Amino acid sequence: MANEKKLVKAITARDEDFAQWYTDVVREAELCDYSSVKGCLNYLPNGYAIWENIQKDLDARFKETGVENVSLPMLIPESLLEKEGDHIEGFAPEVAWVTHGGMERLQERLCIRPTSETLFCDLWSKMVRSHRDLPKVWNQWNSVLRWEKTTRPFLRSREFLWQEGHTIHATYEEAEQRTLTMLKVYQDFIRDSLAIPFVSGRKAENEKFAGAQDTYTVEALMHDGKALQSATSHFFGNGFPDAFNIKYIDKNNQPHSVYETSWGLSTRIIGAIIMVHGDDDGLVLPPRIAPVQTRVIPIAQHKEGVLEKADELLAALKAAGYRAKIDDSEKSPGWKFSEQEILGIPTRIEIGPKDIEKNQVVVVRRDTREKIVVSIDEITTKLGEILETIQKDMYEKAKAFLNSHIDTAVTMDEMVEKFKANRGFVKACWCGDEECEGEIKYATGGASTRCLIEDEEMISDTCIFCGKPAKHMAYWGKSY
Amino acid sequence: MANEKKLVKAITARDEDFAQWYTDVVREAELCDYSSVKGCLNYLPNGYAIWENIQKDLDARFKETGVENVSLPMLIPESLLEKEGDHIEGFAPEVAWVTHGGMERLQERLCIRPTSETLFCDLWSKMVRSHRDLPKVWNQWNSVLRWEKTTRPFLRSREFLWQEGHTIHATYEEAEQRTLTMLKVYQDFIRDSLAIPFVSGRKAENEKFAGAQDTYTVEALMHDGKALQSATSHFFGNGFPDAFNIKYIDKNNQPHSVYETSWGLSTRIIGAIIMVHGDDDGLVLPPRIAPVQTRVIPIAQHKEGVLEKADELLAALKAAGYRAKIDDSEKSPGWKFSEQEILGIPTRIEIGPKDIEKNQVVVVRRDTREKIVVSIDEITTKLGEILETIQKDMYEKAKAFLNSHIDTAVTMDEMVEKFKANRGFVKACWCGDEECEGEIKYATGGASTRCLIEDEEMISDTCIFCGKPAKHMAYWGKSY
Numbered sequence: 010m011a012n013e014k015k016l017v018k019a020i021t022a023r024d025e026d027f028a029q030w031y032t033d034v035v036r037e038a039e040l041c042d043y044s045s046v047k048g049c050l051n052y053l054p055n056g057y058a059i060w061e062n063i064q065k066d067l068d069a070r071f072k073e074t075g076v077e078n079v080s081l082p083m084l085i086p087e088s089l090l091e092k093e094g095d096h097i098e099g100f101a102p103e104v105a106w107v108t109h110g111g112m113e114r115l116q117e118r119l120c121i122r123p124t125s126e127t128l129f130c131d132l133w134s135k136m137v138r139s140h141r142d143l144p145k146v147w148n149q150w151n152s153v154l155r156w157e158k159t160t161r162p163f164l165r166s167r168e169f170l171w172q173e174g175h176t177i178h179a180t181y182e183e184a185e186q187r188t189l190t191m192l193k194v195y196q197d198f199i200r201d202s203l204a205i206p207f208v209s210g211r212k213a214e215n216e217k218f219a220g221a222q223d224t225y226t227v228e229a230l231m232h233d234g235k236a237l238q239s240a241t242s243h244f245f246g247n248g249f250p251d252a253f254n255i256k257y258i259d260k261n262n263q264p265h266s267v268y269e270t271s272w273g274l275s276t277r278i279i280g281a282i283i284m285v286h287g288d289d290d291g292l293v294l295p296p297r298i299a300p301v302q303t304r305v306i307p308i309a310q311h312k313e314g315v316l317e318k319a320d321e322l323l324a325a326l327k328a329a330g331y332r333a334k335i336d337d338s339e340k341s342p343g344w345k346f347s348e349q350e351i352l353g354i355p356t357r358i359e360i361g362p363k364d365i366e367k368n369q370v371v372v373v374r375r376d377t378r379e380k381i382v383v384s385i386d387e388i389t390t391k392l393g394e395i396l397e398t399i400q401k402d403m404y405e406k407a408k409a410f411l412n413s414h415i416d417t418a419v420t421m422d423e424m425v426e427k428f429k430a431n432r433g434f435v436k437a438c439w440c441g442d443e444e445c446e447g448e449i450k451y452a453t454g455g456a457s458t459r460c461l462i463e464d465e466e467m468i469s470d471t472c473i474f475c476g477k478p479a480k481h482m483a484y485w486g487k488s489y
Numbered sequence: 490m491a492n493e494k495k496l497v498k499a500i501t502a503r504d505e506d507f508a509q510w511y512t513d514v515v516r517e518a519e520l521c522d523y524s525s526v527k528g529c530l531n532y533l534p535n536g537y538a539i540w541e542n543i544q545k546d547l548d549a550r551f552k553e554t555g556v557e558n559v560s561l562p563m564l565i566p567e568s569l570l571e572k573e574g575d576h577i578e579g580f581a582p583e584v585a586w587v588t589h590g591g592m593e594r595l596q597e598r599l600c601i602r603p604t605s606e607t608l609f610c611d612l613w614s615k616m617v618r619s620h621r622d623l624p625k626v627w628n629q630w631n632s633v634l635r636w637e638k639t640t641r642p643f644l645r646s647r648e649f650l651w652q653e654g655h656t657i658h659a660t661y662e663e664a665e666q667r668t669l670t671m672l673k674v675y676q677d678f679i680r681d682s683l684a685i686p687f688v689s690g691r692k693a694e695n696e697k698f699a700g701a702q703d704t705y706t707v708e709a710l711m712h713d714g715k716a717l718q719s720a721t722s723h724f725f726g727n728g729f730p731d732a733f734n735i736k737y738i739d740k741n742n743q744p745h746s747v748y749e750t751s752w753g754l755s756t757r758i759i760g761a762i763i764m765v766h767g768d769d770d771g772l773v774l775p776p777r778i779a780p781v782q783t784r785v786i787p788i789a790q791h792k793e794g795v796l797e798k799a800d801e802l803l804a805a806l807k808a809a810g811y812r813a814k815i816d817d818s819e820k821s822p823g824w825k826f827s828e829q830e831i832l833g834i835p836t837r838i839e840i841g842p843k844d845i846e847k848n849q850v851v852v853v854r855r856d857t858r859e860k861i862v863v864s865i866d867e868i869t870t871k872l873g874e875i876l877e878t879i880q881k882d883m884y885e886k887a888k889a890f891l892n893s894h895i896d897t898a899v900t901m902d903e904m905v906e907k908f909k910a911n912r913g914f915v916k917a918c919w920c921g922d923e924e925c926e927g928e929i930k931y932a933t934g935g936a937s938t939r940c941l942i943e944d945e946e947m948i949s950d951t952c953i954f955c956g957k958p959a960k961h962m963a964y965w966g967k968s969y
Contacts, residue, residue, distance in 0.1 A: 082529035
């Protein structure tokens, strides 16, 4: 059992040092690590397999709403990036520049895309002539690069993997609707497939994407009480398209503006999965996106018939459509249990001589450690039920945590107190001025608006800081 | 019918001007086009959907052989690229360099990856300690950049999409075996899923990948008689790993070299699909990777019940697992037929009032134009048979073309004659000297060795050019 202890000890307790716990889980589960290129990650098989399942699930949801995938270049000429004023201002400080190609100095610098609005608009300016060319509802799965100063695995790195959807429409309303449709796709995916609860809504002015008219966000709460912006959907109006001269000829034979959206979700979301569901023993993965849903672990595997029966079980599980693996290595069962827990595999199935005698197996849930004895004859159906229960319970547990970490405040004293006493979101009203937000941020040690609350009655008429009439109610929180 | 003619006329006849025909098909089928970034492509929905199906099919074949997917950075520090001498010599002239990140000048230049051997080896040098860390059998789907002077859609562009597999092994034999396993995966995929026949084998010395000990290739024959290198699998021996100091401790407690492979297939293969199967009316896609396998086209769709029945048919086809679409736009049937042909959709299903009366539909094959009357009650099973027949017939047709374009030559006169009279491959023997190859290339107007033929008896004992003893027999051909 020495090995088992060694494995578990490698992870710092979550409540002792959350940041170190996170780093330990990422390392011990072999999800990703830093490469020799400063701030850039190697996504290793265990981490990338999670991303592949995210892609598969989310891509199918996109396509159900009519999204088509494309692939545009990774390089953007400087003159193109500069076409929309707010956009270049937002991104210029954090792009990487290519100045030489082969042996030659380039006439114009090219940046590695930090995001691709400019490339999509440039392409559409050449493609769109009539209303029959609209809408365009496109997406790409790619990587982008932003020259960040400080980096953390999944949460912030110079290069990161994501999807970026870009659309244009003949009318304002249709584009606005698309922005909200994609927000809902993200909400459904994050809740139903990742078992992560959230608050969600429109961003305040200074939290919007560079160049957007409206940004909608999904904000999940991590176990340490910090918020993580998990997906965003932007409505651009006609600002970008006009800057790129994308027009269609309408029924009156007049050039008409088009309206644009973009929306994205990145490998950051893997950080959310870790920090919402993980525990002191490692990762806990929701069954719907877990690369491996169950690992068969033979007990006393040297005894006659055990490995044979375990292999049979594995074959039956695979045939029934489960993502199943076996650990028939020479390591001790304790070591194997420990590794399955670190990796966050939702269930393990123990099968030993006594189980075989009784025609049963023992299913152990990763999330609760509950042991469930199941007849071998029923395992291929029962496992599905257990995985569904895990998925549901993980969401409920995280939802309860979120609910117990949402407070309200109507005075600054309350606000400061709440941020001291509890971790999480605080509902408070605000005049909308940036200056007040800065003061609130300072007083609370870093809280900013995560999203506006527009479908509830305001809890106060006045700004929590300056006392002037309140313009917005918002969820305030400290964020990654 | 004016529209129909207009659509078809947009494509130059294949035998009139093959290069123009190719360009026309790529444009009219809206597969990809040039972006504002010189030499870089926009992969549009119709083209990218083909790539997605290629990925899905090939990735499953990879995983069956134990491959795991990862994602490594897009940037390589100059010092890392320089670690293996042959490699840097091969790639230095064609990489793009990043010199500035954000506002700062970088201490060391970073190149955008032209291929990732150096990144994988760098990572493994930190991960591999014992034989238990081996093998690593990894792959990534990404894009790479090579600063090409001349470019053509899919065939040669600065940035292109591909997969690059990289593996390391404890023994020479295991790595050599992996090289051949992946070659076979490519052969099976290209033959069975793309319906493309080929010649295949080891590359001659000067056609090898920069740094490789052996390169194996799949060479397909395009309709114009030129060869297209469609996939390659490289065996590196321990050259690269030793340069990166990747060692494991063997049973005798001694550091031991590891052996490496890499293998890749790119969006070039879409060029092969176009140039092997396409005809004067446009693209012809093999059913197994066609994004849309059938398009339902209602005839006299304004008549009562037609659209309803067509929608029912579509729903039944989708429910049966076909990738099916409908064209119920206001365009004329002729225009719709023409578009379906340009796009290379393997079948269309015509359904009109008379068909409905007889409880039948008319399936039209894209490859042969054959019209097949099928009872509506049987369509969901019959269509599968028709698609399988198309897949098989497309391969047989291309195979017959390949076979009729393989010649042999034992003298230079014959060789020159064959390359004048026919287009395709010529089998000939050769001393192995680069100088002779250069002379042969000159005399034939551009033929080089495409791959060596090592499993057949040599047709001559002497080099076709210099008359010295022959070392190799090879397929010679002009190539893309």
